[in-house]
Amino acid sequence: MTSERETVAIIGLGLIGGSIARDLAAQGMRIAGYDTDPAALDQACEDGIVEDRLEPSLAGVEGADTVILAVPVSATRSVLRVASQRLTGPRLVTDVGSTKRNAVASAAEFGLGEHFVGSHPMAGGHRSGWRAAGTGLFRGARTYLCPTPSTGAEALSRATALWSSLGAHTEVIDAGAHDERVAFTSHLPHAVSSALAVALAKANCKPDDLGPGGRDMLRIAASSPELWTAIMMDNTDAVRDALAAFGAELERLSETLGTGDRSALQSQLSDAQVWLMDNSKS
């Protein structure tokens, strides 16, 4: 340890990693940071958030109490491999990716099982990069925690404390069950938003033609295609199942319209409204 202050290494200083860095720095922690974009890393240092620059080799990461990977899910495995060669006894290694099965499996494979807890904060936005990062991004957000088969009590407890300190609510869940759930709650909405945008483009509509409801539906389609390609490709089967389930509902709605059965259509629209109303109670 290079400092008596708690040191957190954050690999990846985009919207998520950068926002974690800002919040933890405000808590007084010492932030060691790395980003593949040197300009982002420079800016994070200039902004006074990152105190220690890590090298591409991640030399220096071994001094951190906690290591947080905030990289695209397609990079998680290779970064875990590099980090695992340097880490001797971290208290917690975690990531923030939107898929968890492969991250948890890779951590276990590289000998980090005891110290690893996969994290998935349900927060973000369609902007990305260090400049999009800000404080308080995780306040009130659900954050899934996915242990490996051998995660120790200290790592899980530190992960819970970390996210609680950022204002998030944690929920421990098996990585496989997580990926199936978020296929519906996160990846499906994203895929639907993107497909809707493309359908509107092909129909020669302009974004300005939309009303407020339509605009709400398209916001997430503006998110990074690179990040979302990696996420969906890391959860292909579950996302396709969710798309099929949604497609069946869409088809049912179209068929109801075709029959002209008003009460059946109203019943379908009411089912959606009733389900949403449960939101306000919970």
Added chain:
Amino acid sequence: MTSERETVAIIGLGLIGGSIARDLAAQGMRIAGYDTDPAALDQACEDGIVEDRLEPSLAGVEGADTVILAVPVSATRSVLRVASQRLTGPRLVTDVGSTKRNAVASAAEFGLGEHFVGSHPMAGGHRSGWRAAGTGLFRGARTYLCPTPSTGAEALSRATALWSSLGAHTEVIDAGAHDERVAFTSHLPHAVSSALAVALAKANCKPDDLGPGGRDMLRIAASSPELWTAIMMDNTDAVRDALAAFGAELERLSETLGTGDRSALQSQLSDAQVWLMDNSKS
């Protein structure tokens, strides 16, 4: 005319009609109002917005310079029929429904062609009723104006001035072309949002399980099922065409996922993002 002040009769005091009433009353106009819900009408009078109560027979509507129907599209035809029997020479009759072909045809059929301009303000929200109404709802909103084959210059000019005074931007468009366009820009997003909610409900998800992007996509599914059943049923063929076009995009996305072709998936997601970026330029 019962007053030297400009008098506007507003039939239907829900979110849209009520918000128009509030804005026009603030401009100093005399508002004559009617609603099938006596409590809403009472409240609109108590709030000092509606000065003259109209009867269910619409007796009194003949004194208005401008008549605005703000009723569900399923009621437009019958209200136009009743109103047409009383109106001798209004300067403008308009409606605010989300579909325009049948409204324009009914107005022409009932002899109101010269004085009628169909309106569709692209504004609203998922809340409904007089209590949801407020000022400024139409500020910045696009409002489509659909003339009949015989709409006179005065009626069109008054409709344009009316919406401009509410802060809206007007666009004159043929009623049939309007209905085909909003099938994509308004009815499709609504149908998709509802189908998504039902698919999530059937997958045993809770609204709280969603991240911010998913929540954005479901907001409009909370809108009134009655109103939206009427809207979709008044534009069945165009909505089904839009659903089919969207379904094809969704299927294409699922197939790309199935092949594991990363660059093809990223290209699809990028098409969506690029189209949305045009928004900021326009």
